[in-house]
Amino acid sequence: MTTPARPAPTIIDVARAAGVSKSLVSLAIRGDAGVSDATRTRILEVADELGYHSNALARGLARGRTQMVGLLVSDLANPYFADVVHGIEEDADATGLGTIIGHGRGSAEVLARRLDEILDLGVDGVIVISAMLDGGTLDRAAARRPVVMVGRPFAPPRRVSVVRNHDEHGAEAAVSHLISLGHRRIAHLASSRRAAATARRDSFERTMRAAGLAPHVIDAGDDGVARLLDRVGAPDGPTACFAGNDRIATAVLSDALDRGLGVPTDLSVVGYDNAEAGRLVRPALTTVEQPREAMGREAMRLLRARIDGDREVAEITLEPRLVVRGSTGPAA
Amino acid sequence: MTTPARPAPTIIDVARAAGVSKSLVSLAIRGDAGVSDATRTRILEVADELGYHSNALARGLARGRTQMVGLLVSDLANPYFADVVHGIEEDADATGLGTIIGHGRGSAEVLARRLDEILDLGVDGVIVISAMLDGGTLDRAAARRPVVMVGRPFAPPRRVSVVRNHDEHGAEAAVSHLISLGHRRIAHLASSRRAAATARRDSFERTMRAAGLAPHVIDAGDDGVARLLDRVGAPDGPTACFAGNDRIATAVLSDALDRGLGVPTDLSVVGYDNAEAGRLVRPALTTVEQPREAMGREAMRLLRARIDGDREVAEITLEPRLVVRGSTGPAA
């Protein structure tokens, strides 16, 4: 029916209606001391009646600060992001900062574009929850505003603070758990070539060798799950599998059950991430949990410090923990 | 090391460096005709060298348009949103609009706050992917900018366009499927008291009665799943269950298996939403799929029309479809 035709009331309309100058309205609305209580109350009432909303564009332009931070995520569907964002927003809410989210839809190119758009919008800082962006892109962003990354870059760009989990410790915990259950032929399904995946893989190999066992690594892409399952039950086949993330681990679980293999009787399975799906499947998934909300909170702390003028670039590594459920059991 | 100390170059810096007036720079950057190719090229080169970025705040303030739309979601972790957002962004990308996402974290109050923040930021329109917001809040937003809602409100606010799926048809398809498999004692686990849930429940009851069967409805909250499973196997106990959404359906599945019940031998289960988890669990979940990406695209189409001055408020209902998997089978 109606379009938002009527132009939005401005500070001038409020000033006129309240019979004061526009600077006074500005002060009153921002809660500045030095405006009498009576006047402030009256001005706020008038503003409310008129349906006045402060124009954030004009405010940001005049102040050079928007009190907004941008959150860049590469993939909304991945629940990992939801938890990190939760941690970030808890801190942001408590410190009076607004958050807007930009979404890369799984593409580094789209993500970089969103990053630019959000910087153009004048946010006071940015948290990139993704390891997708290359160093150059991150560094160019960091030249404009403070940038914190949650995740694990290959080489931390000079001007970007990083919050990540200790992938080596997480992988070690997963593999040690399997070894302590008596498994000796353990395969690793590597998730990707990114830094976190590489660290988990390296740690898998080190932990196996330290126990005097031969590490066996399979690339998860290109039918890796099928190739793994083909060998289960063979004389020298694996009795356990450490998957690079929960998505792969749940695929192993589903496909194993579809083949009539028992989990954990024929194959023990460990994932990484503690995704929600791992709690729903049966047997429920043993996995490594990153402290996602804590990572978000730390990232926001670092960003606030940078926004407030701290020049220090930091790197924070948080400890993951093993969550044991039904998908792992004693070796046959 | 370095802070983003150096103030960002403006159109004036570019003008000076290129030896032209600042209005000319503005025209050249926006690709206005009426600037010679040679001049435009030179100006763009200079802008690039200087690392110039157009200030979206200033641009938006001057033009009254930001070419940005706001997307409000109540819960990032729910994959339903990711697909709707995907559809929206496909259209937005193709039509040159940017998108920023505001996140309600499961709270109507937080969501309403984000909605305000994003409107203050001067977006050209808003898509609310949630049925959480009350009519008053939506209507107040619609008084400021065009608003489209994806989901099902109880009473569509006068000024808000709506895109939703046909819950009645979806529920009917689910129940008819069970009836055609020979089930006669079918229970419905109602998910909430919201409009979509109510529509599914009503349709369940109508479909059952039309088939001469007695509808049995259980509130999913408050241990509803346990109360349902307690009765499975009893002489007059249910042999099938239509859950109001996939989250509930997968809980039924997990809990049934934990109790040693067979699915679908002892109990057939149907969900609603086609969430990813339903594909991962075993048996995989039979469910009703909403055309989520299409709903997003339609919402964006409606919003663009409104932004371009169309005053028509529309309501679009898309058809869901049944996805049959392993969790449903013939009645014993």
Added chain:
DNA sequence: CTGAAAGCGCTTACAG
């Protein structure tokens, strides 16, 4: 405690 003035970085008619 209050008001007039300049400025944030851009766009947009309007003259040349």
Added chain:
DNA sequence: CTGAAAGCGCTTACAG
């Protein structure tokens, strides 16, 4: 094809 000027809605010293 190019330049000077006003204005978008706010904030911020600066005088009173």
